[in-house]
Structures are given as structure tokens and as C-alpha cells.
Amino acid sequence: MKFGILVKESPYNNQAFDSVYHFVNAAIEMGHEIIGIFFYDDAVYAGNKYLEPPQGDRNIKSYMDTLKSKGVRLVICVAAGKRRGVTQDTVNESAEISGLGQLLELSIESDRLVTF
Amino acid sequence: MGDQKTKIMFICSTAPYGTIYEQEAIEAMIMFSSYEQDISVAFIGDGVFSLKKGQDPSLLNIKNFTQTYLVIKDDFEVSHLYVEKESLKERGLDESDLITEVEVLDRNVLRQKMDEMKALLPF
Amino acid sequence: MLHIVKRSPYESSALNDSLKYIREKDILLLTEDGIYSAKKGGKFENLIKGVLQNNKVFCLVADVKARGISESELIENVSLIDYKGFVEKVCDHNPVTWG
Numbered sequence: 053m054k055f056g057i058l059v060k061e062s063p064y065n066n067q068a069f070d071s072v073y074h075f076v077n078a079a080i081e082m083g084h085e086i087i088g089i090f091f092y093d094d095a096v097y098a099g100n101k102y103l104e105p106p107q108g109d110r111n112i113k114s115y116m117d118t119l120k121s122k123g124v125r126l127v128i129c130v131a132a133g134k135r136r137g138v139t140q141d142t143v144n145e146s147a148e149i150s151g152l153g154q155l156l157e158l159s160i161e162s163d164r165l166v167t168f
Numbered sequence: 169m170g171d172q173k174t175k176i177m178f179i180c181s182t183a184p185y186g187t188i189y190e191q192e193a194i195e196a197m198i199m200f201s202s203y204e205q206d207i208s209v210a211f212i213g214d215g216v217f218s219l220k221k222g223q224d225p226s227l228l229n230i231k232n233f234t235q236t237y238l239v240i241k242d243d244f245e246v247s248h249l250y251v252e253k254e255s256l257k258e259r260g261l262d263e264s265d266l267i268t269e270v271e272v273l274d275r276n277v278l279r280q281k282m283d284e285m286k287a288l289l290p291f
Numbered sequence: 292m293l294h295i296v297k298r299s300p301y302e303s304s305a306l307n308d309s310l311k312y313i314r315e316k317d318i319l320l321l322t323e324d325g326i327y328s329a330k331k332g333g334k335f336e337n338l339i340k341g342v343l344q345n346n347k348v349f350c351l352v353a354d355v356k357a358r359g360i361s362e363s364e365l366i367e368n369v370s371l372i373d374y375k376g377f378v379e380k381v382c383d384h385n386p387v388t389w390g
Contacts, residue, residue, distance in 0.1 A: 053382050058289065060189070067323045067354075071297070074353065078374035084382075093192050132192060152199035159287040160174045160205070164381050167290050167388040168297075179387065181308060213308055254311075279312050282292070288387045 054085045056158030056165045062094035063112045068168040069098055073115045075166070080122055087162055088125040090155045091147075092132050099128040100137070101144035113144055120146035127154045173206040177285045180215035184234060185225060190218050193291035194236050201244035208248040208285070209240075210278055211270075215291075216255045219266040237268050252278050292317045293384035296325035300335045305390025310338065312387075313346055318380055320372075322351040326358060329369045336366055343368050351377060 057076065061068035076086050091098055103113050116126055126147040128138055133149055143149055159165050178197055184190040200207050211219060223234055240246050249270040256262060256272065263272055273281070282288060294313055300306040306328050313319060319342055321328050328335045329350050342348055343366070352371040355362075362371065372380070380386075 055381070056287075060291075068297070071322060074374045075377060079378045082375055082378055084378065092196070093188060131195060152196050153203065155196065156176075156200050156203055156205065159176050159289070162287075164386060165287040165289070166295075166381055166386050167288075181304075181390070213304055275311060279314060282312070282387070285385070288385065290388050290390075 053163045054087050054161065055079055056087055056162030057089040058155060058158070058165060058167045059089060059091055059095040059098075060093040060167065063098040065094070069095065069112060069115070070110065072168045073119065075168075076119060076124060077122075080124075086124045088127055088154065088158050089119070090158055091126070091128045092155065094136070096128050096133040096136055096138045099126070099133065099143045099147040099149075101142055103144075113146075116144055116146045129155070173204065174287070175206045175208070175285045176200065176287045176289065177208045177210055177282060179282075179288055179290045180209060180211050180218060181213040182291065183214040183217040184223070185228065185230065189291045190215070191233050193289075194233055194240075196289070196291075197240060197246060198236070198244055201240070201246045204245060207246050208250060208281065209246060210250040210252065210281070212252040212255050212278070214259075216251055216259060216261060219251065219268065219270065220261065221265055221267050223267075234267060241268070248281075250278055250281065293320055293380050293386040294318065295320050295322060295386055295388040296328065296390070297321075297323040297388065298390045299324040300328045303390045306335065306338075309387075309389040310342060313342065315345060317346055318384055319346055319348045320351070320377065320380060321349065321369075322354050322377070324354075326350045326354045326360065329365050330360060331364050331366050339366050339369065349376070349380065 063069040127150045182189045251270045294309040296305045298305040348369045349372045
């Protein structure tokens with residue numbers, strides 16, 4: 053099956069991105085396809101390349117890199133990102149900045165859209 | 169993206185101003201509606217407060233973004249604005265309290281609409 | 292439909308909202324703080340037992356374990372699933388996340 057993921061919650065105030073990470077890994081292991089993760093609302097903070105969590109803390113940046121290395125597209129909403137200072141200049145290299153049209157495309161092209 | 173229109177429903181269940189969900193949901197609706205798909209918006213729970221008449225957030229320095237609902241159906245291609253009847257009643261509101269013409273539906277009917285959707289986007 | 296509830300029922304209307312929309316053959320999946328809904332002896336025990344009359348209720352095991360809730364502390368007939376189980380449920384039912 054083809055999954056699209058929408059994540060709306062801040063990566064540090066909320067468990068949502070952790071849930072996305074584990075869900076996506078399980079889905080890929082089972083042979084499903086993740087056609088993209090769209091970061092919206094405060095979730096766009098996950099795309100900040102300057103994140104520096106303390107050692108031993110869960111590392112959002114490395115979660116992003118791992119997902120990218122598995123071929124998952126990580127899309128930061130341009131408007132929500134700009135509002136929060138996540139832009140072409142500050143976005144981590146595993147993620148890309150794009151518009152809400154990408155979320156629409158996920159809704160259309162996926163068999164299931166899951167929101168976290 | 170194929171010829172068939174895709175049915176997508178926004179489920180708005182948060183009140184405006186206290187969080188940003190409503191505002192960014194509207195931005196998404198506007199964008200979605202320009203792609204000629206079959207877009208519905210359902211207001212349930214505290215989401216119904218977004219449609220309350222007389223909102224004036226000027227003292228908060230916030231744009232009255234709910235004005236967008238006045239034009240969203242006509243100028244943009246949003247097919248349906250649904251409001252759940254039970255949620256309105258629970259909050260002491262009725263149809264005459266709302267800023268724009270909407271389809272007030274019983275929960276059961278709204279649920280049937282949800283079954284027709286390809287994707288449900290909660291905000 | 293698969294109803295996903297990820298917020299604590301003590302602070303959010305997500306559980307209540309989901310139950311207003313749950314119908315025959317739907318599934319309730321409790322994740323993150325939503326799992327507290329299924330704690331035996333909690334305020335929501337009778338509500339969840341009512342759901343179990345007609346629907347299956349699942350808790351995500353990683354979230355239950357993280358929060359120090361043992362299987363015996365969960366309401367009877369609430370089942371545990373892992374992330375792969377979560378993925379399977381999404382394959383079977385169109386998901387909606389509440390709250």
C-alpha cells in the first residue's frame with residue numbers, strides 16, 4: 053500500500069514525530085511505500101538544521117536523516133516554515149521545502165493518508 | 169493527478185485564536201480548492217466557534233481570517249461547508265449565529281459523508 | 292474507519308469525539324497519551340467497556356509500556372498491538388485522528 057503522512061505537532065512538545073518515525077519504519081519493513089511525509093503547523097520545526105539535542109536525547113535530525121536514507125520524501129510546508137524560520141537557508145539537507153500542493157498530492161496519490 | 173476528482177474532507181474541531189490550527193487549516197483549504205478537487209470542510213466540536221458571527225480579533229493584532237469563510241465557497245472551489253448540529257446546540261449556538269450559509273447536518277449524516285472521503289484531514 | 296486517539300481523555304475531547312463518530316465495524320486505536328483511556332479503574336472504564344460491546348479497541352504496546360501500565364492494568368478485552376499492527380489496521384480501515 054501507498055501511505056502519505058501528515059504531521060502537525062511540534063517535534064519536542066509532542067510525541068507525534070516519534071510515532072511517525074516508528075510507524076514509517078514498520079510500514080517500510082512490511083514492504084509498504086511511504087510516498088511522503090508533509091510537515092505542517094509546528095511540525096515544521098523538525099526541519100530546522102540547527103537542532104542540537106543534548107547527548108543521549110532522541111535526535112530529531114538523525115530521525116530525519118534515517119527516513120531520508122530509506123527513500124522517504126520529507127516535505128516542509130513553505131508557508132508554515134517561513135512563519136517559523138525554517139527556510140531554504142535553515143532547512144536540514146534531508147528535508148525539502150515545498151507548498152501545500154504536496155499535501156494535496158499525498159491525499160490523492162496515497163491509498164491512505166495518516167495524520168499524526 | 170488523474171481525471172477523477174478526489175474527495176477530501178477537512179475536519180475542523182479546534183476553536184480559533186487559542187491555537188494556530190484553524191488559521192493554517194484555512195490556508196490549506198484555499199490552496200486545495202484551487203486544484204479542482206472535491207473539497208469539503210466539516211466543523212465539529214469547538215471547530216464550530218470558528219464560524220461565530222461578530223468576531224473581532226483586532227485587539228489581539230490578529231487578522232480576522234474567518235472572513236475567508238464568507239468567500240471560500242464562492243470565490244474558491246470548496247464544495248461543502250458542513251456544521252455538526254449537535255456541536256452547535258451543545259455550545260449554545262444555532263444557525264443564525266453563524267457568519268455564512270452552511271449545511272447544518274446531524275452527526276449521523278455527517279458520518280456518512282466521511283465514509284465517502286478518500287482522505288480525512290483533521291485540524 | 293480507524294479512529295486514532297492520541298490525547299489523554301482527562302485533558303482532551305478526542306476520545307469523546309471519536310466515540311460520537313464510531314460505528315459498526317470501526318476500530319478504536321489508542322496511542323500516545325490516549326492509552327490512559329484504557330486504564331482499569333479509571334474514569335473512562337465504563338465508556339470503553341461500552342465501546343467494546345460493538346467495536347474492537349487496541350492500544351499501542353510501546354506507548355502502554357513507556358507509561359508503566361501493565362497488561363493486567365488494562366480494561367479486559369482491550370488488545371495490544373505493535374507498530375506493525377498499527378500499519379495493518381490502517382491498511383484495513385481509512386484512518387481519522389481525533390484532537
